[in-house]
Amino acid sequence: MKSTAKLLSIMLLVFSINKCQAQSINGTFYVFNTDWTPAKSFDNCTYFMQQIMISDSEYVCRYYNKVGPMMKQESYKDAALTIPNGFFCWYNTKGKIDSSGWVRNFKKNDKWDYFMGDSVNATYYDEYDNGKYLERKSYATTSDSLEKDSTQTEAIFGKGVKDWSKYIQHNLKVPNRLASNFKAGTYKVTVCFTINKVGKIINPYLKQSVEWSADESVFDLLSNSPDWKPAIQKGQPVYFRQQENISMNLN
Secondary structure (H helix, E strand, O other): OOOOOOOHHHHHHHHHOOOEEEEEOOEEEEEEOOOOOEOOOOOOOOEEEEEEEEEOOEEEEEEEEOOOOEEEEEEEOOOOOOOEOEEEEEEOOOOEEEEEEEEEOOEEEEEEEEOOOOOOOOOEEEEEEOOEEEEEEEOOOOOOOOOOOOOEEOOEOOOOHHHHHHHHHHHOOOOHHHHHHOOOEEEEEEEEEEEOOOOOEEEEEEEEOOOHHHHHHHHHHHHOOOOOEOEEEOOEEEOEEEEEEEEEEEO
16 A cells, blocks of 8 residues: 655645635635645636635535545644644545545554555554554454443444435535536445534545535534434443445446
């Protein structure tokens, strides 16, 4: 696997330039030329970035090809995008996740996953503690601590899987931009998210990106979702990680 992950000092380079921006109900958009200099307009750009304010201390940036899958997602503590903090992920040219992990105030922290080939299942991960590398482990010989065990009940939407499927069916929108730029067929977005202890969806990210408008429809679907019933372990609510394949059909 040739990883697309870069050192944080390299990732920050793009923010040292002046940026062209446009406001949107879904955040602020910045457009770039092939060499990452500011483009004059979206029509003339090669790449663009969508900056979303999650809270006063959380800003998520998603980079895209003008028409095509996501390239990377970054998180920052400040609106000026100078303090990397939160979840980062990179994608290959097909839009499949290549590597991902957590940053705390510039420093790698916790688990960093790496994916082989076109699989959306991580092959191995590195563990960090506030920037200090600890060890590398293979998923073939370890288990994820967030996976359920014999004492855990999964998070549930409504009365179960059928209710969640109905919610997706009734609320997922196939965007015009996808239909205008892609031929007939089925396009799948693979999204991961965490259901917290009070049943709210947090920290969504993609393992398979299609293109911006399709991805955005999935993110909107999650942000507008009613609360889930949280997972329970040993009688107490716990965080629960969920992965979904959401398909869009173009006739």
